[in-house]
Amino acid sequence: MVDRIAEIWGTRTPYPRDGLWPVRVDQALAEGVTEADIDRWVQSACVLCSNGCACDIAVKDGAMVGIRGRAGDLVNHGRLGPKGLFASWQGMSHPDRLTRPLIRENGELVECDWDTAMNRITERSRELLRTRGPLSHGFYTSGQLFIEEYYALAIIGKAGIGTPHMDGNTRLCTATAAAAMKESFGADGQPGSYTDIDSCDAIFLYGHNMAETQTVLWSRVLDRIEGPDRPKVVCVDPRDTEVARHADVHLAVRPGTNMALMNALIHEVLANGWWDEEYVQAHTTGLDQLKATVAAWTPEKAAGICDVGADDIREAARIFGTSARVLSTVLQGFYQSAQATASSCQVNNLHLLRGLLGRPGCGILQMNGQPTAQNNRECGADGDLPGFRNWENPNHVQELADLWDVDPLTIPHWAPPTHAMQIFRYAEQGSIEFLWISATNPAVSMPDLSRIRRILEKPELFVVVQDLYLTETAQVADVVLPAAGWGEKTGTFTNVNRTVHLSDKAVDPPGEAHTDLDIFLDYSKRMGFTNLSGAPLLSWSGPEDGFRAWQECSRGRPCDYTGISYDRLRGGSGIQWPCNEENPDGRERLYEDGVFATDPDYCESYGHDLLTGATVGSEAFRATVPAGRAILKTADYSPPHEEPDSDYPMRYTTGRTAYHFHTRTKTGRSRPLRQAAPSAWVELSPNDAQRLGIQEGDLVRVTSRRGKIEVPVRISDIRDNTVFAPFHYGYWDAGGSPGAHPTAANELTLTEWDPVSKQPVFKNAAVKVEKIGDASGPAPAPTTTASRPVAAARNRMRPTVGGSDAHATEQVDAAPPPHFPEAIKPGASGAAFSGARQGQEGRP
Ligand SMILES: Nc1nc2c(c(=O)[nH]1)N[C@H]1C(S)=C(S)[C@@H](COP(=O)(O)OP(=O)(O)OC[C@H]3O[C@@H](n4cnc5c(=O)[nH]c(N)nc54)[C@H](O)[C@@H]3O)O[C@H]1N2
Ligand SMILES: Nc1nc2c(c(=O)[nH]1)N[C@H]1C(S)=C(S)[C@@H](COP(=O)(O)OP(=O)(O)OC[C@H]3O[C@@H](n4cnc5c(=O)[nH]c(N)nc54)[C@H](O)[C@@H]3O)O[C@H]1N2
Ligand code: SF4
Numbered sequence: 001m002v003d004r005i006a007e008i009w010g011t012r013t014p015y016p017r018d019g020l021w022p023v024r025v026d027q028a029l030a031e032g033v034t035e036a037d038i039d040r041w042v043q044s045a046c047v048l049c050s051n052g053c054a055c056d057i058a059v060k061d062g063a064m065v066g067i068r069g070r071a072g073d074l075v076n077h078g079r080l081g082p083k084g085l086f087a088s089w090q091g092m093s094h095p096d097r098l099t100r101p102l103i104r105e106n107g108e109l110v111e112c113d114w115d116t117a118m119n120r121i122t123e124r125s126r127e128l129l130r131t132r133g134p135l136s137h138g139f140y141t142s143g144q145l146f147i148e149e150y151y152a153l154a155i156i157g158k159a160g161i162g163t164p165h166m167d168g169n170t171r172l173c174t175a176t177a178a179a180a181m182k183e184s185f186g187a188d189g190q191p192g193s194y195t196d197i198d199s200c201d202a203i204f205l206y207g208h209n210m211a212e213t214q215t216v217l218w219s220r221v222l223d224r225i226e227g228p229d230r231p232k233v234v235c236v237d238p239r240d241t242e243v244a245r246h247a248d249v250h251l252a253v254r255p256g257t258n259m260a261l262m263n264a265l266i267h268e269v270l271a272n273g274w275w276d277e278e279y280v281q282a283h284t285t286g287l288d289q290l291k292a293t294v295a296a297w298t299p300e301k302a303a304g305i306c307d308v309g310a311d312d313i314r315e316a317a318r319i320f321g322t323s324a325r326v327l328s329t330v331l332q333g334f335y336q337s338a339q340a341t342a343s344s345c346q347v348n349n350l351h352l353l354r355g356l357l358g359r360p361g362c363g364i365l366q367m368n369g370q371p372t373a374q375n376n377r378e379c380g381a382d383g384d385l386p387g388f389r390n391w392e393n394p395n396h397v398q399e400l401a402d403l404w405d406v407d408p409l410t411i412p413h414w415a416p417p418t419h420a421m422q423i424f425r426y427a428e429q430g431s432i433e434f435l436w437i438s439a440t441n442p443a444v445s446m447p448d449l450s451r452i453r454r455i456l457e458k459p460e461l462f463v464v465v466q467d468l469y470l471t472e473t474a475q476v477a478d479v480v481l482p483a484a485g486w487g488e489k490t491g492t493f494t495n496v497n498r499t500v501h502l503s504d505k506a507v508d509p510p511g512e513a514h515t516d517l518d519i520f521l522d523y524s525k526r527m528g529f530t531n532l533s534g535a536p537l538l539s540w541s542g543p544e545d546g547f548r549a550w551q552e553c554s555r556g557r558p559c560d561y562t563g564i565s566y567d568r569l570r571g572g573s574g575i576q577w578p579c580n581e582e583n584p585d586g587r588e589r590l591y592e593d594g595v596f597a598t599d600p601d602y603c604e605s606y607g608h609d610l611l612t613g614a615t616v617g618s619e620a621f622r623a624t625v626p627a628g629r630a631i632l633k634t635a636d637y638s639p640p641h642e643e644p645d646s647d648y649p650m651r652y653t654t655g656r657t658a659y660h661f662h663t664r665t666k667t668g669r670s671r672p673l674r675q676a677a678p679s680a681w682v683e684l685s686p687n688d689a690q691r692l693g694i695q696e697g698d699l700v701r702v703t704s705r706r707g708k709i710e711v712p713v714r715i716s717d718i719r720d721n722t723v724f725a726p727f728h729y730g731y732w733d734a735g736g737s738p739g740a741h742p743t744a745a746n747e748l749t750l751t752e753w754d755p756v757s758k759q760p761v762f763k764n765a766a767v768k769v770e771k772i773g774d775a776s777g778p779a780p781a782p783t784t785t786a787s788r789p790v791a792a793a794r795n796r797m798r799p800t801v802g803g804s805d806a807h808a809t810e811q812v813d814a815a816p817p818p819h820f821p822e823a824i825k826p827g828a829s830g831a832a833f834s835g836a837r838q839g840q841e842g843r844p
């Protein structure tokens with residue numbers, strides 16, 4: 001038995017470079033349940049982060065009673081992290097689940113049957129379409145549904161209604177990942193693969209606390225770190241995270257200054273001749289402009305802006321410039337900070353300059369966060385066109401019109417799709433009067449919450465919420481639809497590694513809950529949406545029909561699913577897209593040949609100016625970008641818009657802890673996870689605490705121009721003059737409203753977004769901190785993570801609560817099981833690597 005709350009990453013299984021990451025099967029079963037009691041194991045993958053760990057769900061007497069990792073899957077080799085082990089099934093089995101639809105009557109939500117709820121929706125929808133047209137409708141979805149569900153929603157929105165106002169919380173999450181890859185490579189799609197961890201000599205983590213947010217991927221890194229040929233680690237993060245603690249260089253930048261640092265790193269790589277001229281000449285465009293932009297960015301200049309040591313910047317650049325194989329990962333410390341897309345593109349540029357792409361150990365992971373964010377981007381329920389098609393390319397629009405048998409003019413493409421923040425703005429101004437929210441909780445997760453609450457509560461706005469629970473958002477809806485969730489429905493989804501998994505239905509949903517797919521199909525049918533031949537627009541009988549339809553849509557596009565089927569996904573490992581005739585077993589890496597997706601007839605976007613967000617347009621793109629070349633996009637540094645001043649002297653940033661997922665609807669309902677991080681806190685540095693007369697655990701008020709939170713202080717190893725708040729703590733378990741002591745980090749954040757990706761800026765704002773009460777004990781923050789107390793306090797405190805109401809086990813296996821994918825068997829990976837190395841000869 002292992003305590004997987006205290007031991008987040010489990011036991012080490014070290015391995016050498018180019019070796020096989022050993023198999024270790026992690027399992028958790030409900031208290032009192034043994035393996036002999038299990039009726040069946042049902043194949044799935046975890047939906048509590050973008051890592052996409054393959055698993056089997058334990059079913060007993062029609063209920064989920066546990067989980068185990070799938071040994072033979074290329075993603076996790078059997079491992080699961082704390083959220084997967086405990087929250088996945090416990091979070092779904094809670095008595096709080098919604099079991100019947102609710103409608104608002106005289107101000108109160110009351111239970112009703114499905115006909116009543118759906119009629120209320122379709123009546124309003126029809127009335128608005130008749131009187132106000134399609135632009136009255138907005139859809140705000142998720143990064144947590146399945147491919148089939150997003151694709152249905154995309155067709156309804158684009159071909160049934162014809163509204164450009166569709167987006168998802170993917171805008172808050174990985175819009176920048178998509179944008180950075182479109183700008184640099186011409187289309188979304190990760191160039192790298194998780195196996196790059198096995199082969200790299202250095203790994204750079206840019207604003208990515210992988211240790212807490214992709215715990216299984218971090219186990220893989222830790223196992224390399226503890227094995228022979230340890231890779232160098234460079235961490236860019238203002239906090240002393242677990243990643244920083246293992247780093248050779250920790251660049252604890254001032255929040256909001258990533259771009260200055262990136263320009264200096266590129267400056268150094270160019271100045272020291274650490275770049276591959278041959279590769280750059282053959283496969284990229286834009287070098288001259290990049291050189292000109294970074295010319296002034298010496299390490300000293302960046303050091304002053306970022307408040308890090310110039311020598312540390314030099315050392316980081318040296319590691320990047322001189323390691324044979326480098327893997328980079330980028331996440332919210334870049335995507336949600338100032339100049340998000342520009343900074344993330346500079347990571348791509350570093351790799352392009354050295355030709356470190358498409359070879360083992362040389363990946364870029366512009367990470368995703370949510371389990372199925374990738375699919376929302378692929379299917380276009382986020383407003384983009386399905387199959388990474390380009391809304392500015394009339395041929396792409398025509399392809400979709402042919403596929404759906406609709407008039408191309410129905411499909412909105414006269415302007416860019418409306419991004420989430422603009423959808424809420426239209427709702428605020430009154431032009432959107434119908435907002436359908438599925439699988440997301442904006443009343444906690446969007447910035448500037450008092451404004452978001454005001455919008456959602458507007459009487460003229462008709463709000464539909466489709467969720468598992470009565471969330472803060474559902475509480476203000478006009479209609480609440482009870483959804484079936486993970487383990488209660490069948491469908492597919494794709495992780496950040498481009499690996500597609502099937503999740504089979506294991507148990508029945510509670511009460512009258514329906515799957516999201518059934519709800520969307522039902523709406524389409526009731527609305528009578530038809531194609532040009534007069535047939536129903538959506539006539540799928542279930543998810544597998546939806547998958548087949550999606551395969552056709554993906555044919556010939558970068559995310560080609562035509563070689564994948566439910567049958568192929570059952571029993572074995574997940575499969576990486578593209579999977580088609582050319583790549584029958586899927587493809588491990590993209591751009592091995594240095595040919596990028598920038599052919600103007602093929603690309604997903606013609607790109608933007610990184611500083612202003614202005615679109616480049618077809619003509620300029622065709623004139624300036626040779627087809628197939630990657631683009632070295634660049635911009636100068638510009639400071640964050642809200643900087644500290646005398647009223648609000650400190651920088652505020654927000655993020656996550658290992659034990660909770662977002663607004664805690666699942667993790668808050670899993671006892672071990674809830675106990676590990678029971679309530680909100682903020683982190684301050686020892687110097688700041690001393691200056692403000694604050695002790696560990698004291699209650700403080702943190703105020704910005706938009707609002708306040710009142711929470712206890714953890715004195716941690718965060719950089720000075722910086723305040724960090726976890727954003728998990730809304731109000732569903734605290735009476736439903738902010739009350740006397742608000743805790744949601746987004747009370748303080750601002751209404752601002754990146755000009756290119758339109759991703760909101762959650763990671764920097766100006767705040768002031770004042771003490772309002774004495775400590776009654778240490779802050780309720782975990783002691784095993786970035787929030788651990790500073791050294792002096794550590795041994796005086798209780799450790800993060802271990803123990804659980806489920807028992808976890810780990811089983812290490814020396815030999816891979818029989819169905820282990822060929823690609824990741826030791827021989828295969830070694831062979832692939834030596835082949836690639838030969839191809840590399842002649843490079844500097
Ligand atoms: N346990 C857990 N895991 C999760 C999730 C979860 O809620 N809980 N959510 C999933 C999702 S959807 C996502 S998107 C990912 C997010 O995963 P991450 O991006 O790793 O998580 P965050 O904590 O949001 O931010 C990462 C780091 O950015 C740092 N940071 C803040 N400001 C800046 C800055 O200006 N520059 C730099 N360089 N760094 C900065 C923070 O200190 C923080 O440690 O996690 C996924 N996995
Ligand atoms: N300050 C700050 N704010 C942030 C961030 C940050 O770092 N700092 N990060 C941002 C990021 S990256 C993200 S991804 C967002 C996340 O923000 P949200 O999307 O609001 O967070 P969740 O709590 O995951 O909400 C998902 C909802 O979907 C429901 N759900 C789960 N599965 C299903 C299903 O199968 N069907 C249906 N219908 N419902 C389902 C859950 O019960 C839950 O209510 O927050 C963003 N907000
Ligand atoms: S790393 Fe992510 S996908 Fe894997 S078990 Fe943990 S939460 Fe689930």
Ligand SMILES: [Mo]
Pocket residue numbers: 172173174369370
């Ligand atoms: Mo996210």
